[in-house]
Structure formats: structure tokens, C-alpha cells
Amino acid sequence: MGAGDGLTQVSGSITIVRGEEELYRRTAHLFAAATDLACAAAGLASWVADHRSEEFADAAAARRGGKRIRKLYPAGLLLDSVAARELARRRDEIGAEIRVTPDEINETIIIDRRLVILAGDRRSGPRGYSVITRPEVVQGVLSLFETAWRSATDLAVYNARVAEIRQIAPAVLDLLSQGVKDETAARRLGLGLRTYRRRVAELMAALGAESRFQAGVRARELGLV
Amino acid sequence: MGAGDGLTQVSGSITIVRGEEELYRRTAHLFAAATDLACAAAGLASWVADHRSEEFADAAAARRGGKRIRKLYPAGLLLDSVAARELARRRDEIGAEIRVTPDEINETIIIDRRLVILAGDRRSGPRGYSVITRPEVVQGVLSLFETAWRSATDLAVYNARVAEIRQIAPAVLDLLSQGVKDETAARRLGLGLRTYRRRVAELMAALGAESRFQAGVRARELGLV
DNA sequence: GCGGGGTTGGCAGCTTGTTGCCGTTCCCGG
DNA sequence: CCGGGAACGGCAACAAGCTGCCAACCCCGC
The missing domain is CATH 1.10.10.10 (Winged helix-like DNA-binding domain superfamily/Winged helix DNA-binding domain)
Structure with missing residues (x-):
């Protein structure tokens, strides 16, 4: 079942992708076309947090087209001045709205409110990512993200x-x-x-x-x- | 001063090497020729811990030639069964003597009691490695290693x-x-x-x-x- | 100078964590 | 069966951590 190509098909609307390169290969076009992007990242350097900022520089340039980028990070990151500066940079150069939260974050990306990428456990081997298009699941995850977003604090304020x-x-x-x-x-x-x-x-x-x-x-x- | 080639020359007998690829490039021949290797590793996956096990498979094959390989790891690694098995594998396949210690370990490699590699801080950018041949320093580091080695516990026992x-x-x-x-x-x-x-x-x-x-x-x- | 706001640090009460003690229970060997 | 050893779990004493309280101090604005 695709064991050799870094891809595991679980069902028609939930796909498990192994490794970040494969995930990028499969989703790059989605990011490029996205008009609404919501990300919850566990840190500064993970794929979810950073995934190909060049694309978002492009996205930022196209911001007049109505793209919205929201990113949620751990508040603890702001205890480090290097990380704090990097988050501010991402906000300013990419045009992302950035909020932070002290709550534990499940690494999540939501594209155009209809596709969800969930990062798997980071402990064992190449990381697995679940790519989900099932509407009920997407809505559920989106709802969780919105709740977290609402209770989070704006980067500048925090x-x-x-x-x-x-x-x-x-x-x-x-x-x-x-x-x-x-x-x-x-x-x-x-x-x-x-x-x-x-x-x-x-x-x-x-x-x-x-x-x-x-x-x-x-x-x-x-x-x- | 070599800022572009990943290498910083500090003095005639202390060299700072940036990044693991560069370090490997500069030291591979030393490992191949070494008859006495002592390593203190902070974990299972770091370069110091694992550095090109293939070479040591070769070294193991040549064990009759009198090569001695000693590795010191954090005792906490043995709390994880995967890691415990991997350490046992390294002992058995590579012929390394392995001991563990609960004390905090500074990542160190000592080659033939006359060259020391100290791993730098892992926090900022490409990791720096100090390659030291100055005898007084080598002896000092070797002495510290021997002390730690003596108070450490054999893998099987622990x-x-x-x-x-x-x-x-x-x-x-x-x-x-x-x-x-x-x-x-x-x-x-x-x-x-x-x-x-x-x-x-x-x-x-x-x-x-x-x-x-x-x-x-x-x-x-x-x-x- | 006075008042307000904010921070510091000592004190105290409480909670959580650390560890010794000891009776109880279980397992194993003679 | 008996004895010895090890582990468990309750209890207690103590240390470390958590936080409210409040006096003292500093800074700033009027």
C-alpha cells in the first residue's frame, strides 16, 4: 500500500504522508493557491512553522488579493530574543497574523478551511503527516483552531x-x-x-x-x- | 580567516570546524587509522555518538589488529528500550566497550590519545567542533574521560x-x-x-x-x- | 512635596515533593 | 513449613516550591 513511496492511503479523504519532502511534493500547489491559511506550530523550526517561507513571500506580495495567513506559536518562544525577532520578521515580511499561546499546541495546518494537515508524533522515524479533506474532520479541527486563536494573544502584545x-x-x-x-x-x-x-x-x-x-x-x- | 569554508583556525593546535560534514571531511582518515578511540556522547543520534558506523564496522572487522573503542553514554538512554537495544547492537557489532553514566556528558572524541574533538554548543546555527592536538589539552581531556569512564557502569550491568x-x-x-x-x-x-x-x-x-x-x-x- | 503605581523582598501558610521507617505480603529456596 | 529477601504502601518528618500579604522603596507626574 505505497510503503515504498512514502505515502500511505488510509481512506478516500485521509492520507498519511511520510516525511516532509513528500508532504511538500504533494501539497505545494495547495499552498501556492491558498487564500486562507491557518497554522498551529509547536516551535520555530518545524516544517509546519516554517514550510517554505519563499512561497509566503510570494503570498505576501499577493496580499492585496485577499490572502489571509494566521499562525499560532507557543508563547514560550518569546522568552528567546532570537525567536522573538524571527516571529516578528515572519509577521512583517510575510504578512502573517501571529498570535501566541501558553497552551500545548498540536501541529496543524488548515488550507482554505477545507483541507487539514496534522503532524504526527515526532519521536519515531520519518514523521508522518495526515492530510485530511473529510469535511466533518476539517470542521472539527478548524473549530479547535478558532477557539485556540481566540484565546491566544497577539504577538506584539505578548x-x-x-x-x-x-x-x-x-x-x-x-x-x-x-x-x-x-x-x-x-x-x-x-x-x-x-x-x-x-x-x-x-x-x-x-x-x-x-x-x-x-x-x-x-x-x-x-x-x- | 576561512569564514567561507566552514573552518576557523584558532591556533596551531586548536581548530574550529563548523558543521558535521566538514568535520567528517577533515577527520575521516583519522578514524580509519585510529587504534584507540574514546567517545563521550550526549545521546544516541548525535554525530559524536554515531559518526559513520560503517567505519567502525570496518574497525570491528579489524579488531584483531588491536583497536580499542570505548563509548560513554548517558544512563538515561537505557530508560528507552529502542535506545537500549541500539546501544547493545553497537557494542556487539562494532565491538565497542560501552558504559553509561548519569552524569552530564560533554560530547568528546579522543583519537589515539593525541587528538581531541570537542563538540560545541548545539543551540546556535551549524555546530562548531574544536579539533585539538595540543598535548596538554589532550591529556587534560583524556584524564577527565578516564575519570568518567572509571565511575561509569558497564552497559550490560546497568x-x-x-x-x-x-x-x-x-x-x-x-x-x-x-x-x-x-x-x-x-x-x-x-x-x-x-x-x-x-x-x-x-x-x-x-x-x-x-x-x-x-x-x-x-x-x-x-x-x- | 504629595500621591499613585509598580516592584522588591521578608514572612508565613499551604501544597507538593523527598525519603526513611516499618508492618505486611509475596516469592523462593532449604 | 520456615526463614530470608525484596517490594509495596501508609505514615510521618522534613525540604522545596507556590503564593498571598504587606511594608518599604523607587519613580514619575502634578
């Missing part, structure tokens, strides 16, 4: 909000990832313990984490540590 | 030790990375709280982590979550 914590984030995250206890870390940074813990709580909020283990996973995932 | 925790590790790690509290997690796994916490403590020991944040970072780093 960026301003975390500008200050971003200054201290690397130091705090570094100490946390070394297993340093709060009292020691606070002393090293010349902060009171209460203030250090405030900083940690702010970082955890941005990472959308409810435990320190989860925060560690998230921080590593986003390349912050 | 593997047997964690075989049982490995069964439950995925479930525990999954719950931890979702931010689930201990009491809830224990109930979900049908364990008493004290036993769940024993499991968590064992996982943290294998990960060499002293805080849950650090454990989360390590677990993610090793691809366990």
Missing part, C-alpha cells in the same frame, strides 16, 4: 508583556536546568527568594507548564535550554 | 539494573511531562503514592537530575518524552 522577563530568562533557565535550588539561584542572581520565584512562575506561565518537570520538557523543546 | 524501571518509564515520564501531580499519577497507574515516588526517584537517578526541571530537560534531550 512580546511587550514578556520583554522584561526575557532579559532574565536565560539566566534563570540555565540555573533551573542545572538543578540549582531556588534559594541558591536567587542568591547567585542577586535577587530575593520571593522575586526569583516570581520570575520562575512567570517563566512557567509562558511555557504553559504546571510542574517543573513539564516546564523543563517545554523549555528544552523550544530550544530555550 | 541495563539489567534498570530493566524493570524501563517497563514503567514511558508511563511515568508521560504523566510527568503533562504536569500531573504525584498523587493523581499514582492513582492512574494503580500504584501507591510511595511506590510511584520511588519510581520517579529512580528515573531521576538514571537521568542524573537533582530537580524535576532538570529531569524534564534531560528526558526531552534524550528523546524519552
